[in-house]
Amino acid sequence: MTCRFPCWVKALAGAALLGMSLSGALLAEDSTLAATPPMGWNSWNHFGCRVTAADVRAAADAIASNGMKNAGYTYVNIDDCWQGRRDADGNIRPNGKFGDMKALADYVHSKGLKIGIYSSPGPKTCAGYEGSYQHEAQDARQYAAWGIDYLKYDWCSASRVYKPEQMQEVYRKMHDALLATGRPIVYSLCQYGLQAVWRWGPSVGGNLWRTTGDISDHYDRMSVIGFDQNGLEKYAKPGHWNDPDMLEVGNGHMNRDEYLTHMSLWCLLAAPLLAGNDLSKMNRETLEILTNKEVIAVDQDSKGAQGRRVWQEGPYEVWAKPLADGSTAVGLFNRGEDAEKIGVNFSDIGVSGSAIVRDLWAHKDLGSFEGSFSAEVPRHGVVMIKVK
Ligand code: GLA
Secondary structure: OOOOHHHHHHHHHHHHHHOOOHHHHHHHHOOOOOOOOOEEEEOHHHHHHHOOHHHHHHHHHHHHHOOHHHHOOOEEEOOOOOEEEEOOOOOEEEOOOOOOHHHHHHHHHHOOOEEEEEEOOOOEOOOOOEOOOOOHHHHHHHHHHHOOOEEEEEOOOHHHHOOHHHHHHHHHHHHHHHHHHOOOOEEEEEOOOHHHHHHOOHHHOOOEEEOOOOOOOOHHHHHHHHHOOOOOHHHOEOOEEEEOOOOOOOOOOOOHHHHHHHHHHHHHOOOOEEEOOOOOOOOHHHHHHHHOHHHHHHHOOOOOOOOEEEEEEOOEEEEEEEOOOOOEEEEEEEOOOOOEEEEEEHHHHOOOOEEEEEEOOOOEEEEEEEOEEEEEEOOOOEEEEEEO
């Protein structure tokens, strides 16, 4: 939604009433950017600091040709380790692995995709590369000139130069710098959920904010992060999302059921879907998990509601996410070590009487059920359904 006449009036009235700054008020009204959780790819989980421009081009090539673009993946995001030195005028330059950033951005755009970059409000990034400290406006202008569409802004060494109570103003400063460029740039806050960022992320211009420390490609870490998101659902809405970190699907240290749990949970959470594997080398099983359209539709649902836990007994959990068409997406999760039959009581998801159930991973209607539905769920696995 673009902010036209009535919206401006509303925003101005709101600003006057609340004593907010004009940009803050407009921001609160503007949900064009990240109207649904951002989807794309990020270099960190697989490539780490080894990432090169060629890896980024290969990721763009893969997304544009393997069905991911059709499934909604859009942002090709470079994480840490692209930075070189600043020139005599203080302009940030990419390092030798990247060379010409404008050419790289043009290439990604030529595939009908968008490109993201990474920096820190501190003097150094988490991997020790050049941060944006005291160069915020200059860096924002440089990103816009290159054609950047997304910035992940990672706290890292900012803790050495700022007091904790300055965190919000520091994040707002880069947001204002991005806004001043006139280029729409998705703003991703990364400070690991410190100071309950979900309470103030939108007011400093964040389109998404990390809620936890780093994910890793292990079931224990992924599941602790994912299942811990319960309670944050009230903070998610179009334009503003909780971010439980990037996907590990296809990186090799979880089995198929565990990756299905990862993807299902992230979609029920309305989490950003940033694939974190090597897209140029993935197998069919990984691609199928990343591109299941019915599961992705849950994540990208226009209502923008984040799911929550509606039932738990030991390691068995039922999560539900209300959808725009009045139906409910439900995940039956088995965090235990053996297969188990797990059920959802329709009364727990606000459905009375009978309902039609569809298996979203299998694309299969399962029929009409009275009062509840249950299914056998494998160890560390999931059954994901839509209840209508
Ligand atoms: C932090 C972030 C990660 C990644 C690395 C890069 O750990 O949380 O997502 O960006 O920095 O150094």
